[in-house]
Amino acid sequence: MSRIGKMPITVPSGVKVEIDGSQVSVSGAKGKLNQSFHPDMTINMEDNVLTVQRPSDAKEHRSLHGLTRALLNNMVTGVSTGFTQKLIVEGVGYRAEMNGDKLVLFVGYSHPIEFVGSKTLSFEVENRGKTILVSGIDKQVVGEICAQIRKTRPPEPYKGKGIRYENEIIRRKAGKAGKV
Numbered sequence: 182m183s184r185i186g187k188m189p190i191t192v193p194s195g196v197k198v199e200i201d202g203s204q205v206s207v208s209g210a211k212g213k214l215n216q217s218f219h220p221d222m223t224i225n226m227e228d229n230v231l232t233v234q235r236p237s238d239a240k241e242h243r244s245l246h247g248l249t250r251a252l253l254n255n256m257v258t259g260v261s262t263g264f265t266q267k268l269i270v271e272g273v274g275y276r277a278e279m280n281g282d283k284l285v286l287f288v289g290y291s292h293p294i295e296f297v298g299s300k301t302l303s304f305e306v307e308n309r310g311k312t313i314l315v316s317g318i319d320k321q322v323v324g325e326i327c328a329q330i331r332k333t334r335p336p337e338p339y340k341g342k343g344i345r346y347e348n349e350i351i352r353r354k355a356g357k358a359g360k361v
Contacts (some may be wrong), residue, residue, distance in 0.1 A: 186246030190231040193261050200224050209260030212301050222249045246299045259318040266327045268313040272342035273298050276310030288334040
C-alpha cells in the first residue's frame, strides 16, 4: 500500500470539492482549480475527508495512487491557503521592481525582463528589490514561474551573483589564484 496514497485528505471548512468521475473541481476562498485524473483511480468524499483507492497492486496503479493523492492535497491546500516561493536577487546593480502587476528584473542585461502576473499568480518585491515573493493557488504554476525567473540569471559559483531560491545553497569555487 502506498504510504502517501492511503493517507486521507481533510477538507477544511470553506472549501468545496466536486467529483465527476475522474474530473475533480476544488473551489475555496483563493480561487478554483480543476484537474482530470486517471480513470482507474477511485476518489471518494465522505464527511469532509477525501480518500483515493486503487483497483490493484500493479506497478502503474501503485505509482498513480500516491500521485493522485498528492495532486488532490495540493489542490485543497492551494485554494485554502495558497503557495508561496521566495527568490533572492544577489549582485551589484541587480534588482527587481513592480510595475503594476508586472515583475520587472534588472539583472545585467541591456534590457529589463518582465513577468506578468494573473488572477491566480501574484508577485511581491521586498527588501529594496533583493527579495521576490511568488504566490499562487496552483503549486505547479508557482514552481514553473520561479524556475523561469531563476533561469534569467542563475547564480554563478565564483561571486554568487544571480537569482536563487531562498534555501538554495550555492557551492562556491576559488578564483584564478585559488584565493578564498
